[in-house]
Amino acid sequence: MLLEARDVTKSFAGVRAVDDASLVVEDRSITALIGPNGAGKSTLFNCISGFLRPDGGRIELAGQRIDRSPPHRIVRAGLARTFQTARALTRMTVLDNVRLAAPAHPGEQLDGLVLRRGAVRRREREVTEQALELLRLVRLEEHADALSGTLSGGQRKLLDLARILMASPRMILLDEPMAGVNPALREELLAHVLELRATRGITFLIVEHDLGFVMQASDRVVVMNEGRVLMEGTPDEVQGDERVIDAYLGTHA
């Protein structure tokens, strides 16, 4: 397994948003995290990615404890995330958005800029090439020099994906990737996720309300309700489970 969260707890003003939640994500799997609104999915996501510090429990990535690390360390450890709405850095070019995410860039250190100028130039050339390649992958290469604020919502989703790949993570957390996405882009994103797992061996944990997408994409599904993990299984097992129908679909009926 790649990610393990054990008995994670997080409260806000006495309300237990995440209550002893445990889950396991296998290496190279696509695991979906579903549940009704307020189930604690986003809070658990924020705990895993370091944006919130859990009150209790333990989270490990490839055997290494990460629940006390700040977000940037967790990214460097190999786990990166997206946000519910695409977060384009609007007044920067599309290319700069992607180049920004490059790890281990000596040009991002003041001492490196002064003392290792050759290495800075080499790395920047390498990073630019890689960034352009990723932009080609998501078919945004024509917009490389445009300010990313000029992109449409759908294009920003794709930019988010290219950018996160630049950080070369082993595992990606996607926070509702299908929210506000048209059918064509939906198919494109689905294809990207499957392709990235197949070619780069990237593991995905995906919070998603679009059950159709969950059933199509994921091997495992974890269902949360009221801060707890209700059950875990294959898409088929989850789909037929009474408890899930009660908790999840019941709220929509």
Next chain:
Amino acid sequence: MSVLSSGEFWAFVGVMAGIYTLFTLGLQVQFGLAGLLNFGQVGFMAIGAYTMAILVVKQGWSMWLATPLAVVAAAAAGVLVGLPTLRLRGDYFAIVTIAFSEIVRWVATNEDGLTGGSQGTINLSGEGVATQYNGAWERFQGWVGDQLHIASKDVVMLIIVWTAALVLLWLTARLARTPWGRVLRAIREDEDATASLGKPVFRYRLQALALGAAFAGLAGCFYAWQFSFFGPDDFQPLITFFGWMILILGGVGRVWAVPVGAAVFGFLFAATRFFDFPPFSYLDSADRAYVRLMVIGLVIVLLVVFRPQGILGRRDEMVLE
């Protein structure tokens, strides 16, 4: 109008514009690049000026050693202010910085033994001994004047200040285009997104704050040499807001907009003092001194309405979300 046609007067205006360029360049790094709302820049300027003067007078240091140390002291003050406060939300950080600069000013006013108190640096060696810290600077200025065959001290000062300003502007403009500058701009746009891409946001903010403070510290040293005497009242919060006006006039996020903003501001500030045509001629000269602030305020209001990106800013960046 005789003053307005005097070269000396315009040299003075130019020197002040150069000092404000250095001062505002710090704000440009902090706000224009990293998005930090520093409303206490004058506090770092005061620390630079006082550190230089105190080391020269009380410790007998050479000006050439005291000045770099003064710049380092201002940067260190930036780190000290930033460590506990940079994790705060932007608006809280802004309030803390104002408080910081007022604390510096009040300490300078009340710690007579260290700073000369409210009488300023003339009192640095205690009552009754008029103290000067700029002997070495005067000699350097004289030497530069001899080399260039320029007799006027004001013109020599103008050349030295702007040489320093242009070198630092050039270096800062280069720095802004590096991957380091790219991370700062990303933090300005969205700190959470930047953190989620593996960048230690806090450390970059601290670096931007310290670097900007160092520029203010150097501006403080030039200010001290220009006037050969200063006191706590030279470091009123108003000075910080002059810097902000220059930043907005020139254009946020553009390094070379700073000297343009400073020149325009300096011109408006100096020239409006001598308006002697109606309606200004109905006021006496003391009242006219206040009118110029109103004129500058009006210019900024008009600018924000008709050209919100500043004189050199980019309009297309303003309309993006």
